[in-house]
Amino acid sequence: MTGKWHKPLNEIKDAIAEAAAALSDTNPGVIVFNCTANSMEGGLAGEARVREVIQEASGCPAITAGQAITEALKLFQLKKLVLISPYVAATNQHEIRFLSEAGFDVIHDLGLGLRGGAQYINVTPQRWKEIALENVRPEADGYLLSCTNTTMIEAIEELEQSLKKPVVTSNQAVLWASLRRLNIAQPIPGLGRLFRTAS
Structure with missing residues (x-):
């Protein structure tokens, strides 16, 4: 998220929670916060807080790009x-x-x-x-x-x-981590060693 959309977590957490709650209607196996810079900006504690906001709002497992x-x-x-x-x-x-x-x-x-x-x-x-x-x-x-x-x-x-x-x-890491959480393990051609390595 860049430009006017780049805001600290305390300013976007309500929007994150609302989006996560809406997604929970589909009962997803995992919800991804797919922005690297924003998920890393607050350090490890900030990254964990993003997941916490999503999980509390949705009742679903969450991961971030970070x-x-x-x-x-x-x-x-x-x-x-x-x-x-x-x-x-x-x-x-x-x-x-x-x-x-x-x-x-x-x-x-x-x-x-x-x-x-x-x-x-x-x-x-x-x-x-x-x-x-x-x-x-x-x-x-x-x-x-x-x-x-x-x-x-x-x-x-x-x-x-x-x-x-x-x-x-x-994106490679997010796809890999998401599939792991869904217990899907299979090589995907073109995506490097990460998809050829036992996890």
Whole structure:
């Protein structure tokens, strides 16, 4: 959520609760708060609060993009990360703080400085691949491409082949974490090591 839609949790929690309550009418197996930056902005406690708001309003299990990403990174036992995003520097910094609190060391980061979702989604998978390869750090043991409003997920397979290291993206991690909670375990071609790794 960007621009006028980017607000702290205390200003949007009522809207989150209302949306979650409406979704509960379908009795979903899981409800996802699918915004990486917003779910990480308040640190681990803030991320947990987002899930709590959803669960209290809906009675359904909830996950956030931030939680899904940390679970994926921990599956690979990654510690030293390169973080790449479409965000401005301040947003990258609060994601770095969240990741540090969760036990990860971001050794290098790049934010493209784009100003909103319409710009984020216009970056092609090929361009994300090029950007990642321009920011290789040999000491990194994994790469995180952050933001759900992007085409990054389409670049994973080729990137992992080039980097020879795990690549986690926001949408890939959310899909994987959601399927785990629904007890659906099957490889999905094109989505990288995460979907080929036993969980």
